[in-house]
Amino acid sequence: MGNIYYIFRREFRAITADSAVLIFFIGLTLAYPVLYTYIYSEETVFEVPVAVVDHCGSSGSRELVRAWDASPSIDVAARCTDAEEARRLLYRKKVYGLLEIPADFASDLAGGEQAHISLYCDMGALLNYKALLQSASLVAAGVGKKVQVAGLPYASTKQEEVTATPVQMEEVKLFNPQSGYATFIIPAILILVLQQSLLLGVGTLAGTARERSRRKSSLPSNGHYRSAFQVVLGKTLAYLPFYLVMGLWVIVVIPGIFNLTQTGSRWDLFLFLVPFLTGCIFFALTLSFLCKEREMPFLLFVFTSVPLMFMSGISWPSTAIPPFWKAFAYFFPSTHGIEGYVRINTLGSSFGEVREPFLRLCLLAAFYFLLAVLLYRKEIRKARLSLEP
Amino acid sequence: MAFKAIIQRELKRMVSRRIYLFLTVVAPVASFLFFAAMFRTGVPTNLPVAVVDRDHTSISRSLIRSLDAFEETDVAMEPGSFAEAREAMQRGEIYGIFYIPPEFRRSASSEKEPLLSFYTNDSYILPGSLIYKDMKLQSALANGVVQRTRMTARGVTEPQLSARLNPVALDTHPLNNPWLSYAVYLSNILMPAVLSMFVMFLVVFSVTEELKRGSATEWMELSGGSIGKALAGKLLPQTVLMGITGTFCLALMYRFLHFPLNSGFFPMFTAMLLLIVASQGFALLVLGIFKNTRIALSACALWAVLSFSISGFTFPVRSMPEAMQWFAHLFPMRYYFLLYVDQALNGIPVAYSISSYLALLLFAGSPLAVLPRIRSLLRANKYTP
Numbered sequence: 088m089g090n091i092y093y094i095f096r097r098e099f100r101a102i103t104a105d106s107a108v109l110i111f112f113i114g115l116t117l118a119y120p121v122l123y124t125y126i127y128s129e130e131t132v133f134e135v136p137v138a139v140v141d142h143c144g145s146s147g148s149r150e151l152v153r154a155w156d157a158s159p160s161i162d163v164a165a166r167c168t169d170a171e172e173a174r175r176l177l178y179r180k181k182v183y184g185l186l187e188i189p190a191d192f193a194s195d196l197a198g199g200e201q202a203h204i205s206l207y208c209d210m211g212a213l214l215n216y217k218a219l220l221q222s223a224s225l226v227a228a229g230v231g232k233k234v235q236v237a238g239l240p241y242a243s244t245k246q247e248e249v250t251a252t253p254v255q256m257e258e259v260k261l262f263n264p265q266s267g268y269a270t271f272i273i274p275a276i277l278i279l280v281l282q283q284s285l286l287l288g289v290g291t292l293a294g295t296a297r298e299r300s301r302r303k304s305s306l307p308s309n310g311h312y313r314s315a316f317q318v319v320l321g322k323t324l325a326y327l328p329f330y331l332v333m334g335l336w337v338i339v340v341i342p343g344i345f346n347l348t349q350t351g352s353r354w355d356l357f358l359f360l361v362p363f364l365t366g367c368i369f370f371a372l373t374l375s376f377l378c379k380e381r382e383m384p385f386l387l388f389v390f391t392s393v394p395l396m397f398m399s400g401i402s403w404p405s406t407a408i409p410p411f412w413k414a415f416a417y418f419f420p421s422t423h424g425i426e427g428y429v430r431i432n433t434l435g436s437s438f439g440e441v442r443e444p445f446l447r448l449c450l451l452a453a454f455y456f457l458l459a460v461l462l463y464r465k466e467i468r469k470a471r472l473s474l475e476p
Numbered sequence: 477m478a479f480k481a482i483i484q485r486e487l488k489r490m491v492s493r494r495i496y497l498f499l500t501v502v503a504p505v506a507s508f509l510f511f512a513a514m515f516r517t518g519v520p521t522n523l524p525v526a527v528v529d530r531d532h533t534s535i536s537r538s539l540i541r542s543l544d545a546f547e548e549t550d551v552a553m554e555p556g557s558f559a560e561a562r563e564a565m566q567r568g569e570i571y572g573i574f575y576i577p578p579e580f581r582r583s584a585s586s587e588k589e590p591l592l593s594f595y596t597n598d599s600y601i602l603p604g605s606l607i608y609k610d611m612k613l614q615s616a617l618a619n620g621v622v623q624r625t626r627m628t629a630r631g632v633t634e635p636q637l638s639a640r641l642n643p644v645a646l647d648t649h650p651l652n653n654p655w656l657s658y659a660v661y662l663s664n665i666l667m668p669a670v671l672s673m674f675v676m677f678l679v680v681f682s683v684t685e686e687l688k689r690g691s692a693t694e695w696m697e698l699s700g701g702s703i704g705k706a707l708a709g710k711l712l713p714q715t716v717l718m719g720i721t722g723t724f725c726l727a728l729m730y731r732f733l734h735f736p737l738n739s740g741f742f743p744m745f746t747a748m749l750l751l752i753v754a755s756q757g758f759a760l761l762v763l764g765i766f767k768n769t770r771i772a773l774s775a776c777a778l779w780a781v782l783s784f785s786i787s788g789f790t791f792p793v794r795s796m797p798e799a800m801q802w803f804a805h806l807f808p809m810r811y812y813f814l815l816y817v818d819q820a821l822n823g824i825p826v827a828y829s830i831s832s833y834l835a836l837l838l839f840a841g842s843p844l845a846v847l848p849r850i851r852s853l854l855r856a857n858k859y860t861p
Contacts, residue, residue: 107770107774107861110774122782123785125797125800126785126786126791126796126797126800127785127791127796128797129795129796129797131795132791132792132795133795135792151644178818178822178824178825178828179828180814196643196644201642201643201644201645202643202644202645203644203645203647204644204645204646204647205646205647205648205649206646206647206648206649207649207651208648208649208650208651209651209817209822210650210651210652210653210661210821211789211813211816211817211821211822212788212789212790212791212792213656213658213661213790214790214791214792214795215792216650217605220648223646223648224646227644227645227646228644230643230644231642231643231644234643234644235643254584254589254590254591254592254615254618254619254622255589255590255591255592256591256592256593256594256612256615256616256619257591257592257593257594258593258594258595258596258608258611258612259593259594259595259596260595260596260598260604260608261562261565261595261596261597261598262597262598262599263597263598263599263601263604264598266598266601266604266605267598268601268790268791270598270599271598271599271600271601272601274599295861381770381861382681382684382769382770382773383495385677385681385773385774385777386495386498386499386677386681387498389673389677389777389780389781390503390507390670390673390674390780392781393666393669393670393781393784394507394510394511394514397511397514398514400568400600401600402602403514403515403520403602404520404523404571404600404602404603405568406520406522406523406524406603407517407520407521407523408514409513409514409516411513412510412513412514426568429568429599430566430567430568433599434565434566434568434597434599435566436566436567440563440566440567
């Protein structure tokens with residue numbers, strides 16, 4: 088007990104004395120969620136500038152352009168006389184798409200033939216393409232429906248509408264009604280930042296200790312550091328207070344400030360975070376054995392954030408992840424943390440419904456706990472051997 | 477001669493430690509291969525959805541069959557009730573629900589306007605929108621089938637039918653990525669952004685090592701006190717190595733994965749080389765500004781990670797808050813993204829891209845403004861943890 092307390096106190100002091108570690112534990116966790124929520128605060132694209140080439144110039148084509156311009160996602164920024172002029176605007180990124188209405192648009196419609204309009208989209212950013220396509224299909228269908236109804240000389244208005252679209256459609260976007268980008272990506276970033284900041288901070292502590300020790304050991308050579316079990320426990324107790332506070336910041340304060348979706352129960356979230364945070368700490372302690380120098384964590388861990396994001400099933404559907412990488416992803420607490428957090432927070436699952444990722448996290452925490460204890464045991468043994476003459 | 481000596485010294489340093497191999501080859505190439513494997517299908521296929529069929533007629537069966545036939549959609553379950561489907565969605569097992577109401581066929585054939593509903597889970601934006609597209613198309617097809625039977629019954633002939641069903645047809649041309657491949661759209665930025673990260677880390681880490689081992693004096697002496705020579709000699713081997721890894725990245729994308737390269741090789745090769753020297757320039761710039769290797773390393777890490785968002789390939793820069801739109805100019809990856817869109821993707825005349833090439837050059841040249849500060853950092857030869 089005394090040893091654990093000693094190790095805890097010494098590690099805690101090491102944290103507070105090292106501004107680099109404090110930046111990872113507090114600064115990073117504090118700032119990243121704010122920054123990302125700010126970047127994506129608009130949630131979706133509005134008023135994408137587009138060009139229109141109207142070869143027809145009839146009242147019908149003008150109405151179509153007006154209706155498109157009125158869509159919230161579209162801004163008809165240029166009306167061009169020919170496609171060449173519009174293409175130059177596309178090249179100069181003044182517009183991201185171009186709608187061409189042929190000369191026979193009005194006559195085709197009047198003559199009961201199918202009229203074609205062409206939409207050209209710049210594919211640099213898929214979100215712009217989606218906005219252009221959805222608004223243009225909606226407008227084309229709207230104009231089409233008018234023609235259909237007008238083309239039926241018989242029956243009442245109601246009956247006309249039924250004939251135009253005999254089957255009604257209802258589209259409901261559950262859990263993220265406006266397809267918001269922040270609503271989708273921020274939960275994953277919140278969870279990932281907890282894990283990655285721990286990796287960086289704990290790695291820096293270990294690297295610094297190794298660098299400063301003559302024996303290249305991350306542990307001081309005094310009698311308190313004799314049991315690997317006590318070392319892991321003492322260190323964990325030193326990191327935990329920081330992450331309980333930062334966990335609250337990430338889980339309660341950030342979604343509160345930025346009005347992010349919060350459907351699940353807060354207590355379920357807290358309960359779920361226990362194995363996640365302890366799992367992350369043991370994981371960080373294990374990987375800290377890769378850090379021989381203070382700067383190593385940067386070189387080893389920063390780049391993993393993006394692949395981890397894709398492996399978590401958020402940025403890329405988990406059903407499309409190759410089996411090897413899916414198995415690989417199992418070894419990272421973030422994979423299960425993100426899954427459970429999104430299910431509780433965004434999809435409103437109860438604790439019982441996330442039992443599976445919860446148990447996987449517990450298993451992972453136990454696995455990394457054992458691994459960390461084994462690695463420290465080896466280190467302690469090595470230190471003892473080097474002390475003997 | 478001094479120059480050659482510095483280069484030789486640098487090469488010796490780099491082969492003496494495994495971490496350099498990790499930074500220049502292992503980690504970037506592993507990341508490239510990871511992304512290539514991850515997006516190998518281009519568009520995710522067989523995304524699981526649930527169909528709740530309360531009609532159980534030949535029409536509803538055929539609707540389900542044709543929904544399942546879409547490449548992107550896989551009808552993974554047919555639960556008896558909507559509640560059951562919704563629970564499966566909450567568990568993340570399915571991305572969408574297609575609901576066919578009771579008496580669907582009867583109401584459709586008796587002019588009663590039955591209601592088809594589809595639900596998508598847009599907490600997963602990508603599968604959500606792919607499935608939305610398929611289900612929407614499916615509903616339109618259902619509409620067409622019903623209309624067709626009614627109109628033929630009224631004696632409308634086949635050629636007039638498509639005009640009646642769909643008077644205004646929208647022909648969409650996704651320019652230069654007609655497959656709507658996510659592999660093309662994501663890898664083209666993810667891979668170079670990872671490379672740029674390691675280029676910056678390599679610069680700062682190699683300087684950190686000199687200071688930590690107190691060898692900066694020896695390094696400066698070799699260059700005869702010229703900071704320009706000292707830096708150039710140290711960075712040139714790094715530029716060449718990263719250039720080779722960068723060329724591998726280009727070869728992987730445009731040669732092996734057959735991504736569109738409408739500009740030909742040289743505009744993108746130039747963009748890649750400029751990205752590398754721009755990243756080196758940025759790393760030196762922050763090193764000079766802060767005169768502290770740890771802060772420089774943190775700044776580079778921050779820049780590298782933010783690059784993925786702020787280059788604007790997932791969420792367009794013009795839809796970000798205005799402050800962010802200005803901020804985006806400070807990221808080399810932003811200009812590389814613009815070059816990729818102009819050159820590799822759209823293949824437009826290089827003249828339109830001059831400003832982006834120049835911006836990258838400007839990043840490369842930016843450390844000139846802080847050379848005296850870097851010199852005094854190396855002269856002091858002191859490592860601050």
